[in-house]
Amino acid sequence: MPARKQPAGGIGGLAALGYAVSMDNALTIGLRAGQPVFFANPGRLPIASVAGSLPVRLADIEAAGERLKRFAPLLAELFPELAPSGGLVESALFPAPVLERRLKAAGLPAGDRVFVKADHALPVVGSVKARGGLHAVLAVAEALALDGGLLAGPDDDCRRMAEPAARNFFSSHTLSVGSTGNLGLSIGVFGRGLGFGVTVHMSAEARAWKKEMLRRVGATVVEHPGDYAAACAVAREEAGHSPRLHFIDDENSLDLLLGYAVAGLRLPQQLAGCRIAVSAGHPLCLHLPCGVGGAPGGIALGTRLTLGDAALAFFVEPTEAPALLLGLATGRHGGISAAEYGLTGRTVADGLAVSRPSDLVCRLMVPVLDGAHTVGDAAMLGHVAEAFDAEALRLEPSAAAALAGPLAVRRANLPVLAGRPATHICWATGGSLLPDAEFAALLARAGTRP
Ligand SMILES: Cc1ncc(COP(=O)(O)O)c(C=O)c1O
Numbered sequence: 113m114p115a116r117k118q119p120a121g122g123i124g125g126l127a128a129l130g131y132a133v134s135m136d137n138a139l140t141i142g143l144r145a146g147q148p149v150f151f152a153n154p155g156r157l158p159i160a161s162v163a164g165s166l167p168v169r170l171a172d173i174e175a176a177g178e179r180l181k182r183f184a185p186l187l188a189e190l191f192p193e194l195a196p197s198g199g200l201v202e203s204a205l206f207p208a209p210v211l212e213r214r215l216k217a218a219g220l221p222a223g224d225r226v227f228v229k230a231d232h233a234l235p236v237v238g239s240v241k242a243r244g245g246l247h248a249v250l251a252v253a254e255a256l257a258l259d260g261g262l263l264a265g266p267d268d269d270c271r272r273m274a275e276p277a278a279r280n281f282f283s284s285h286t287l288s289v290g291s292t293g294n295l296g297l298s299i300g301v302f303g304r305g306l307g308f309g310v311t312v313h314m315s316a317e318a319r320a321w322k323k324e325m326l327r328r329v330g331a332t333v334v335e336h337p338g339d340y341a342a343a344c345a346v347a348r349e350e351a352g353h354s355p356r357l358h359f360i361d362d363e364n365s366l367d368l369l370l371g372y373a374v375a376g377l378r379l380p381q382q383l384a385g386c387r388i389a390v391s392a393g394h395p396l397c398l399h400l401p402c403g404v405g406g407a408p409g410g411i412a413l414g415t416r417l418t419l420g421d422a423a424l425a426f427f428v429e430p431t432e433a434p435a436l437l438l439g440l441a442t443g444r445h446g447g448i449s450a451a452e453y454g455l456t457g458r459t460v461a462d463g464l465a466v467s468r469p470s471d472l473v474c475r476l477m478v479p480v481l482d483g484a485h486t487v488g489d490a491a492m493l494g495h496v497a498e499a500f501d502a503e504a505l506r507l508e509p510s511a512a513a514a515l516a517g518p519l520a521v522r523r524a525n526l527p528v529l530a531g532r533p534a535t536h537i538c539w540a541t542g543g544s545l546l547p548d549a550e551f552a553a554l555l556a557r558a559g560t561r562p
Contacts, residue, residue: 247371376414399517
């Protein structure tokens with residue numbers, strides 16, 4: 113379909129139908145110039161009108177939540193860090209009063225509240241990729257265990273999978289994944305914990321400490337000179353040749369997406385614990401850093417299916433790698449790359465250094481997402497320093513990007529938020545495992561010291 117001029121009513125209708133459309137001029141010019149831009153998604157629909165026709169249903173996400181529960185006793189045995197939570201991988205939601213005060217001084221409405229969802233401190237692997245990676249590893253392990261007779265049925269005692277015979281069995285299988293870093297850590301650490309061989313194909317952006325950590329747990333790290341999509345392509349191709357090589361595909365895997373989405377199912381209880389009521393009069397805004405789209409897409413979907421239309425989801429991407437934003441704004445989904453807009457894909461936010469979005473996530477987000485915006489490297493480094501100074505949080509730049517959300521969204525003047533006090537959740541997606549020297553270097557680049 114050739115690109116068309118934008119119709120008077122906005123690009124959303126056509127883009128939502130999958131047509132390639134040209135974006136409005138201001139957006140295109142801003143994107144090309146590497147400036148922060150905001151895209152309000154005109155394809156967003158009432159969730160009840162689309163829930164029945166989406167390729168992912170609430171029941172699928174609930175089943176993923178059940179799988180994570182079913183294997184919790186095994187995980188508590190394999191990972192001492194998970195013993196206190198009985199094997200569940202979950203993070204806290206808490207208020208960020210100093211950040212909130214500072215954001216209000218900068219223009220956030222007086223009635224708005226600001227909270228942090230602390231996935232950066234998720235046990236074992238310290239990032240948002242934990243739930244999805246763990247769920248995808250368990251899905252492979254469970255299927256193999258049932259097939260190989262290690263488990264008699266789905267209700268068998270999963271702790272049998274920690275016995276030497278099971279570990280021996282899993283060691284003859286290899287999990288493979290393409291990653292900018294944190295997904296590799298998640299698959300690597302959980303996969304090795306169960307006894308699998310793990311090969312992680314890492315893109316050029318991946319930080320050295322993440323590679324070292326993977327090698328320490330016995331994963332094989334393959335370093336690629338190219339970007340994330342190139343690393344994934346090699347891993348996908350290789351896995352096609354062996355039944356014992358299981359490729360976990362961040363661009364297409366439903367098991368990953370379902371694992372990420374479980375966070376949305378668990379949110380209502382956490383909101384209640386913080387005495388946050390969500391309604392049309394008091395909307396909830398999720399600010400989700402976005403790379404290829406799986407983690408934020410899963411969380412957005414899980415939350416909207418659980419909480420309904422008063423939950424709003426916004427993605428934050430680097431100015432040099434606005435993948436999902438471009439996929440949705442042009443309607444070309446996984447068929448577009450930020451490189452077409454003269455953007456390098458290079459950013460201090462290694463986890464978000466993705467130029468081509470997941471096609472699956474783009475399709476899912478057309479009716480679900482409220483908007484996406486971009487933020488530059490200097491601003492992300494500033495947010496790393498701000499999160500540490502205001503709330504003593506150790507965030508990597510990819511996670512700190514979420515702090516740009518509340519003001520960017522308020523400045524976009526969306527009708528759905530007009531005159532309504534909102535609760536903002538800045539989803540802190542990673543960083544607690546950052547080595548001291550790495551974190552100090554980030555603060556130094558931001559112009560502050562620990
Ligand atoms: C810290 C952090 N935040 C956010 C993301 C984005 O997740 P996704 O690539 O699934 O969009 C990543 C991805 O690796 C990450 O490492």
